[in-house]
Amino acid sequence: MILINLLPYREERRKRRKQAFFVGLALSFGVGVGVAALGWLMLQTMIEQQRTRNTFLQTQISQLDAQIKDIANLREEIDALTRRQKAVEALQAERNMPVHLLNELARLTPEGVYLSSIRQSEKSVTLTGLAQTQERVSEFMRNASREAQWLERPELAEIKLTNVATSARDSKRLFDFTLKLTFKGLNPDPSNDAAPAARKG
Template structure:
Protein backbone atom coordinates (compact mmCIF):
# COMPACT_ATOMS: atom_id res chain seq x y z
CA UNK A 1 0.00 0.00 0.00
CA UNK A 2 1.47 3.31 -1.05
CA UNK A 3 1.23 6.23 1.42
CA UNK A 4 1.34 9.75 0.03
CA UNK A 5 1.93 12.69 2.39
CA UNK A 6 -0.05 15.60 1.10
CA UNK A 7 0.96 18.01 3.96
CA UNK A 8 3.35 20.93 3.19
CA UNK A 9 6.49 19.22 4.58
CA UNK A 10 8.84 21.87 3.28
CA UNK A 11 7.13 24.61 5.24
CA UNK A 12 7.15 22.37 8.28
CA UNK A 13 10.92 21.85 7.91
CA UNK A 14 11.47 25.60 7.57
CA UNK A 15 9.42 26.23 10.69
CA UNK A 16 11.39 23.67 12.67
CA UNK A 17 14.64 25.12 11.45
CA UNK A 18 13.50 28.58 12.46
CA UNK A 19 12.53 27.32 15.88
CA UNK A 20 15.87 25.58 16.29
CA UNK A 21 17.66 28.70 15.11
CA UNK A 22 15.81 30.98 17.51
CA UNK A 23 16.28 28.48 20.31
CA UNK A 24 20.02 28.42 19.61
CA UNK A 25 20.05 32.22 19.53
CA UNK A 26 18.25 32.34 22.85
CA UNK A 27 20.61 29.80 24.38
CA UNK A 28 23.61 31.70 23.04
CA UNK A 29 22.19 34.96 24.38
CA UNK A 30 21.57 33.40 27.77
CA UNK A 31 25.05 31.87 27.77
CA UNK A 32 26.55 35.23 26.74
CA UNK A 33 24.66 37.03 29.52
CA UNK A 34 25.84 34.42 32.03
CA UNK A 35 29.43 34.71 30.84
CA UNK A 36 29.26 38.51 30.82
CA UNK A 37 27.76 38.52 34.32
CA UNK A 38 30.43 36.14 35.57
CA UNK A 39 33.15 38.26 33.94
CA UNK A 40 31.64 41.42 35.43
CA UNK A 41 31.55 39.83 38.86
CA UNK A 42 35.15 38.69 38.45
CA UNK A 43 36.17 42.20 37.39
CA UNK A 44 34.34 43.71 40.35
CA UNK A 45 36.07 41.25 42.66
CA UNK A 46 39.48 42.01 41.15
CA UNK A 47 38.75 45.73 41.34
CA UNK A 48 37.75 45.43 44.98
CA UNK A 49 40.94 43.49 45.73
CA UNK A 50 43.06 46.07 43.91
CA UNK A 51 41.33 48.90 45.76
CA UNK A 52 42.02 47.11 49.02
CA UNK A 53 45.67 46.71 48.03
CA UNK A 54 45.83 50.38 47.05
CA UNK A 55 44.33 51.39 50.38
CA UNK A 56 46.81 49.18 52.24
CA UNK A 57 49.72 50.59 50.22
CA UNK A 58 48.51 54.14 50.83
CA UNK A 59 48.35 53.49 54.56
CA UNK A 60 51.84 51.95 54.55
CA UNK A 61 53.18 54.82 52.44
CA UNK A 62 51.71 57.28 54.91
CA UNK A 63 53.44 55.39 57.74
CA UNK A 64 56.72 55.38 55.83
CA UNK A 65 56.37 59.11 55.09
CA UNK A 66 55.92 59.76 58.80
CA UNK A 67 58.97 57.60 59.56
CA UNK A 68 60.99 59.39 56.86
CA UNK A 69 60.04 62.74 58.38
CA UNK A 70 61.12 61.45 61.78
CA UNK A 71 64.40 60.20 60.29
CA UNK A 72 64.94 63.53 58.52
CA UNK A 73 64.32 65.42 61.75
CA UNK A 74 66.66 63.05 63.59
CA UNK A 75 69.31 63.56 60.92
CA UNK A 76 68.96 67.32 61.17
CA UNK A 77 69.27 67.08 64.94
CA UNK A 78 72.34 64.84 64.56
CA UNK A 79 73.90 67.29 62.10
CA UNK A 80 73.16 70.16 64.47
CA UNK A 81 74.76 68.24 67.33
CA UNK A 82 77.78 67.44 65.17
CA UNK A 83 78.08 71.11 64.19
CA UNK A 84 77.96 72.10 67.85
CA UNK A 85 80.54 69.46 68.68
CA UNK A 86 82.82 70.72 65.90
CA UNK A 87 82.33 74.29 67.09
CA UNK A 88 83.25 73.29 70.65
CA UNK A 89 86.28 71.33 69.40
CA UNK A 90 87.40 74.23 67.21
CA UNK A 91 86.94 76.62 70.10
CA UNK A 92 88.94 74.32 72.37
CA UNK A 93 91.70 74.01 69.76
CA UNK A 94 91.75 77.71 68.87
CA UNK A 95 91.97 78.64 72.53
CA UNK A 96 95.37 76.98 72.75
CA UNK A 97 96.63 78.12 69.34
CA UNK A 98 98.38 81.28 70.64
CA UNK A 99 100.27 79.20 73.20
CA UNK A 100 101.32 76.65 70.58
CA UNK A 101 102.22 79.45 68.17
CA UNK A 102 104.46 81.25 70.65
CA UNK A 103 106.10 78.00 71.64
CA UNK A 104 106.71 77.06 68.01
CA UNK A 105 108.16 80.48 67.16
CA UNK A 106 110.49 80.18 70.14
CA UNK A 107 111.67 76.79 68.86
CA UNK A 108 112.14 77.89 65.24
CA UNK A 109 113.71 81.32 65.84
CA UNK A 110 117.48 81.03 65.24
CA UNK A 111 120.18 82.80 67.18
CA UNK A 112 120.67 86.40 66.19
CA UNK A 113 116.97 86.99 65.47
CA UNK A 114 114.79 88.96 67.88
CA UNK A 115 111.02 89.19 67.47
CA UNK A 116 109.40 92.56 68.15
CA UNK A 117 105.72 91.91 67.36
CA UNK A 118 103.46 89.01 66.41
CA UNK A 119 99.95 89.53 65.02
CA UNK A 120 97.56 86.75 64.06
CA UNK A 121 94.72 87.37 61.59
CA UNK A 122 92.80 84.17 60.99
CA UNK A 123 95.33 81.57 59.86
CA UNK A 124 97.97 84.15 58.87
CA UNK A 125 100.58 85.41 61.35
CA UNK A 126 102.49 88.65 60.71
CA UNK A 127 105.92 88.79 62.36
CA UNK A 128 108.22 91.79 62.78
CA UNK A 129 111.71 91.49 64.18
CA UNK A 130 115.37 92.39 64.08
CA UNK A 131 118.16 90.19 62.74
CA UNK A 132 121.91 90.50 62.86
CA UNK A 133 122.37 89.30 59.25
CA UNK A 134 120.31 88.41 56.22
CA UNK A 135 121.37 84.81 56.65
CA UNK A 136 119.61 84.68 60.04
CA UNK A 137 116.36 85.76 58.38
CA UNK A 138 116.84 83.13 55.66
CA UNK A 139 117.42 80.47 58.31
CA UNK A 140 114.25 81.57 60.10
CA UNK A 141 112.31 81.21 56.84
CA UNK A 142 113.78 77.76 56.22
CA UNK A 143 112.93 76.61 59.72
CA UNK A 144 109.29 77.65 59.41
CA UNK A 145 109.09 76.08 55.96
CA UNK A 146 110.69 72.67 56.57
CA UNK A 147 111.05 72.05 60.30
CA UNK A 148 107.77 73.22 61.81
CA UNK A 149 104.70 71.00 62.27
CA UNK A 150 102.60 74.10 62.88
CA UNK A 151 103.80 76.69 60.37
CA UNK A 152 103.87 76.75 56.58
CA UNK A 153 104.22 79.03 53.55
CA UNK A 154 106.59 81.64 55.05
CA UNK A 155 106.84 84.85 53.01
CA UNK A 156 109.35 87.64 53.50
CA UNK A 157 107.54 90.95 53.19
CA UNK A 158 110.36 93.41 53.83
CA UNK A 159 113.92 93.59 55.08
CA UNK A 160 115.93 96.77 55.53
CA UNK A 161 118.85 98.19 57.46
CA UNK A 162 117.65 99.24 60.90
CA UNK A 163 120.62 100.76 62.74
CA UNK A 164 124.29 100.48 63.44
CA UNK A 165 125.56 99.81 66.95
CA UNK A 166 129.11 99.86 68.28
CA UNK A 167 130.27 96.65 69.89
CA UNK A 168 132.87 98.46 72.00
CA UNK A 169 133.75 102.08 72.63
CA UNK A 170 137.52 101.63 71.99
CA UNK A 171 137.33 100.28 68.45
CA UNK A 172 133.91 101.38 67.22
CA UNK A 173 134.92 101.77 63.59
CA UNK A 174 136.14 98.18 63.33
CA UNK A 175 133.50 96.39 65.41
CA UNK A 176 130.53 98.32 64.13
CA UNK A 177 127.56 96.04 63.53
CA UNK A 178 124.59 96.50 61.25
CA UNK A 179 121.10 95.31 62.22
CA UNK A 180 118.22 94.51 59.87
CA UNK A 181 114.52 95.14 60.37
CA UNK A 182 112.39 92.46 58.70
CA UNK A 183 108.69 91.67 58.30
CA UNK A 184 107.33 88.31 57.25
CA UNK A 185 104.10 86.36 57.05
CA UNK A 186 103.52 82.72 57.84
CA UNK A 187 100.41 80.52 57.79
CA UNK A 188 99.17 78.12 60.45
CA UNK A 189 98.69 74.51 59.43
CA UNK A 190 95.18 73.12 60.07
CA UNK A 191 96.48 70.32 62.30
CA UNK A 192 95.65 69.06 65.75
CA UNK A 193 98.22 70.02 68.39
CA UNK A 194 100.96 67.39 68.66
CA UNK A 195 101.16 65.48 71.89
CA UNK A 196 104.75 66.48 72.58
CA UNK A 197 103.90 70.18 72.13
CA UNK A 198 101.45 70.33 75.01
CA UNK A 199 103.98 70.07 77.82
CA UNK A 200 106.46 72.67 76.54
CA UNK A 201 103.61 74.94 75.43
CA UNK A 202 102.50 75.36 79.02
CA UNK A 203 105.73 77.12 79.90
CA UNK A 204 105.70 79.46 76.88
CA UNK A 205 105.52 83.22 77.38
CA UNK A 206 101.91 84.53 77.22
CA UNK A 207 102.63 87.79 75.37
CA UNK A 208 105.70 87.32 73.14
CA UNK A 209 108.05 84.60 71.96
CA UNK A 210 111.32 84.33 73.88
CA UNK A 211 114.18 85.33 71.65
CA UNK A 212 117.43 83.42 71.53
CA UNK A 213 120.55 85.36 72.23
CA UNK A 214 123.57 85.02 69.98
Protein backbone atom coordinates (compact mmCIF):
# COMPACT_ATOMS: atom_id res chain seq x y z
CA MET A 1 0.00 0.00 0.00
CA ILE A 2 1.43 3.35 -0.97
CA LEU A 3 1.26 6.18 1.58
CA ILE A 4 1.24 9.74 0.26
CA ASN A 5 2.00 12.59 2.59
CA LEU A 6 -0.25 15.40 1.73
CA LEU A 7 1.07 17.80 4.46
CA PRO A 8 3.07 20.89 3.32
CA TYR A 9 6.44 19.49 4.55
CA ARG A 10 8.47 22.02 2.58
CA GLU A 11 6.88 24.91 4.43
CA GLU A 12 7.44 23.10 7.74
CA ARG A 13 11.10 22.61 6.93
CA ARG A 14 11.42 26.23 5.86
CA LYS A 15 9.82 27.30 9.12
CA ARG A 16 12.24 25.20 11.17
CA ARG A 17 15.21 26.68 9.31
CA LYS A 18 13.92 30.17 9.90
CA GLN A 19 13.52 29.45 13.61
CA ALA A 20 17.02 28.01 13.76
CA PHE A 21 18.36 31.09 12.00
CA PHE A 22 16.68 33.45 14.43
CA VAL A 23 17.85 31.39 17.38
CA GLY A 24 21.44 31.47 16.04
CA LEU A 25 21.12 35.20 15.38
CA ALA A 26 19.86 35.76 18.92
CA LEU A 27 22.69 33.67 20.35
CA SER A 28 25.25 35.56 18.25
CA PHE A 29 23.77 38.85 19.37
CA GLY A 30 23.89 37.73 22.99
CA VAL A 31 27.49 36.57 22.67
CA GLY A 32 28.41 39.85 20.97
CA VAL A 33 26.72 41.87 23.70
CA GLY A 34 28.48 39.78 26.37
CA VAL A 35 31.87 40.22 24.72
CA ALA A 36 31.26 43.95 24.35
CA ALA A 37 30.15 44.24 27.98
CA LEU A 38 33.20 42.26 29.12
CA GLY A 39 35.48 44.46 27.03
CA TRP A 40 33.83 47.61 28.43
CA LEU A 41 34.27 46.33 31.98
CA MET A 42 37.92 45.52 31.35
CA LEU A 43 38.43 48.95 29.80
CA GLN A 44 36.76 50.65 32.77
CA THR A 45 38.94 48.65 35.14
CA MET A 46 42.07 49.66 33.27
CA ILE A 47 40.95 53.30 33.23
CA GLU A 48 40.31 53.18 36.99
CA GLN A 49 43.71 51.62 37.61
CA GLN A 50 45.36 54.27 35.47
CA ARG A 51 43.50 57.00 37.36
CA THR A 52 44.73 55.49 40.62
CA ARG A 53 48.30 55.49 39.29
CA ASN A 54 47.93 59.07 38.08
CA THR A 55 46.63 60.15 41.48
CA PHE A 56 49.55 58.41 43.20
CA LEU A 57 52.05 59.98 40.82
CA GLN A 58 50.48 63.40 41.28
CA THR A 59 50.76 63.02 45.05
CA GLN A 60 54.40 61.99 44.78
CA ILE A 61 55.12 64.88 42.40
CA SER A 62 53.52 67.31 44.86
CA GLN A 63 55.69 65.93 47.66
CA LEU A 64 58.81 66.19 45.48
CA ASP A 65 57.90 69.78 44.56
CA ALA A 66 57.63 70.61 48.26
CA GLN A 67 61.00 68.96 48.93
CA ILE A 68 62.56 70.85 46.00
CA LYS A 69 61.26 74.12 47.43
CA ASP A 70 62.71 73.21 50.82
CA ILE A 71 66.07 72.40 49.18
CA ALA A 72 66.00 75.71 47.29
CA ASN A 73 65.27 77.55 50.54
CA LEU A 74 68.12 75.70 52.25
CA ARG A 75 70.48 76.61 49.42
CA GLU A 76 69.47 80.26 49.70
CA GLU A 77 70.09 80.16 53.45
CA ILE A 78 73.47 78.45 52.89
CA ASP A 79 74.41 81.08 50.29
CA ALA A 80 73.37 83.86 52.66
CA LEU A 81 75.41 82.34 55.49
CA THR A 82 78.39 81.92 53.16
CA ARG A 83 78.16 85.57 52.12
CA ARG A 84 77.99 86.63 55.77
CA GLN A 85 80.95 84.43 56.63
CA LYS A 86 83.00 85.91 53.78
CA ALA A 87 82.04 89.43 54.87
CA VAL A 88 83.14 88.68 58.44
CA GLU A 89 86.40 87.14 57.19
CA ALA A 90 87.03 90.18 54.99
CA LEU A 91 86.42 92.52 57.93
CA GLN A 92 88.73 90.42 60.10
CA ALA A 93 91.41 90.50 57.42
CA GLU A 94 91.07 94.25 56.95
CA ARG A 95 91.39 94.73 60.70
CA ASN A 96 94.65 92.76 60.72
CA MET A 97 96.10 94.29 57.55
CA PRO A 98 97.95 97.18 59.28
CA VAL A 99 99.52 94.75 61.74
CA HIS A 100 100.74 92.47 58.97
CA LEU A 101 101.99 95.45 56.98
CA LEU A 102 104.01 96.94 59.84
CA ASN A 103 105.47 93.55 60.81
CA GLU A 104 106.45 92.95 57.20
CA LEU A 105 108.12 96.33 56.81
CA ALA A 106 110.02 95.96 60.09
CA ARG A 107 111.34 92.60 58.94
CA LEU A 108 112.27 93.67 55.39
CA THR A 109 113.79 97.09 56.04
CA PRO A 110 117.61 96.79 56.08
CA GLU A 111 119.96 98.83 58.22
CA GLY A 112 120.59 102.28 56.84
CA VAL A 113 117.01 102.72 55.58
CA TYR A 114 114.60 104.92 57.53
CA LEU A 115 110.91 105.06 56.62
CA SER A 116 109.24 108.41 57.16
CA SER A 117 105.80 107.81 55.63
CA ILE A 118 103.54 104.83 54.91
CA ARG A 119 100.37 105.33 52.88
CA GLN A 120 97.96 102.56 51.96
CA SER A 121 95.14 102.87 49.44
CA GLU A 122 93.25 99.57 49.15
CA LYS A 123 96.04 97.18 48.05
CA SER A 124 98.57 99.82 47.04
CA VAL A 125 101.26 100.78 49.60
CA THR A 126 103.47 103.85 49.09
CA LEU A 127 106.60 104.21 51.22
CA THR A 128 108.78 107.30 51.53
CA GLY A 129 112.00 107.42 53.47
CA LEU A 130 115.70 108.06 53.59
CA ALA A 131 118.59 105.72 52.85
CA GLN A 132 122.31 106.04 53.41
CA THR A 133 123.10 104.67 49.94
CA GLN A 134 121.30 103.57 46.81
CA GLU A 135 122.44 100.02 47.51
CA ARG A 136 120.37 100.06 50.71
CA VAL A 137 117.28 100.91 48.66
CA SER A 138 118.12 98.13 46.22
CA GLU A 139 118.52 95.70 49.12
CA PHE A 140 115.13 96.78 50.47
CA MET A 141 113.54 96.11 47.08
CA ARG A 142 115.22 92.69 46.82
CA ASN A 143 113.93 91.76 50.27
CA ALA A 144 110.43 92.85 49.32
CA SER A 145 110.62 90.88 46.08
CA ARG A 146 112.06 87.62 47.48
CA GLU A 147 111.19 87.33 51.16
CA ALA A 148 107.93 89.24 51.55
CA GLN A 149 104.84 87.32 52.60
CA TRP A 150 102.31 90.13 52.40
CA LEU A 151 103.91 92.51 49.89
CA GLU A 152 104.88 92.11 46.24
CA ARG A 153 105.91 93.95 43.07
CA PRO A 154 108.20 96.63 44.54
CA GLU A 155 108.56 99.61 42.21
CA LEU A 156 110.89 102.55 42.79
CA ALA A 157 108.95 105.69 41.95
CA GLU A 158 111.62 108.28 42.81
CA ILE A 159 115.05 108.57 44.42
CA LYS A 160 117.08 111.75 44.85
CA LEU A 161 120.02 113.01 46.84
CA THR A 162 119.15 115.38 49.68
CA ASN A 163 120.87 117.08 52.59
CA VAL A 164 119.48 116.28 56.01
CA ALA A 165 120.49 118.38 59.01
CA THR A 166 121.84 116.16 61.78
CA SER A 167 122.60 119.07 64.13
CA ALA A 168 122.64 122.85 64.16
CA ARG A 169 125.92 122.96 62.25
CA ASP A 170 126.19 119.59 60.48
CA SER A 171 124.19 118.03 57.66
CA LYS A 172 124.33 114.62 56.06
CA ARG A 173 123.79 113.63 52.46
CA LEU A 174 121.12 110.92 52.20
CA PHE A 175 118.93 109.51 49.46
CA ASP A 176 115.24 110.44 49.60
CA PHE A 177 113.18 107.70 47.94
CA THR A 178 109.57 106.78 47.19
CA LEU A 179 108.74 103.11 46.81
CA LYS A 180 105.43 101.55 45.75
CA LEU A 181 104.34 98.00 46.61
CA THR A 182 101.21 95.89 46.34
CA PHE A 183 99.60 94.31 49.40
CA LYS A 184 98.82 90.63 48.66
CA GLY A 185 96.01 90.32 51.15
CA LEU A 186 94.75 87.06 52.63
CA ASN A 187 96.37 83.65 52.96
CA PRO A 188 100.10 84.16 52.39
CA ASP A 189 102.19 81.04 52.07
CA PRO A 190 102.93 79.93 55.65
CA SER A 191 106.07 78.15 54.45
CA ASN A 192 107.63 81.57 53.94
CA ASP A 193 107.75 82.10 57.70
CA ALA A 194 110.61 79.66 58.15
CA ALA A 195 112.75 80.82 55.24
CA PRO A 196 113.37 84.44 56.40
CA ALA A 197 113.97 83.23 59.95
CA ALA A 198 116.55 80.76 58.66
CA ARG A 199 118.28 83.48 56.64
CA LYS A 200 118.37 85.81 59.62
CA GLY A 201 119.56 83.09 61.99
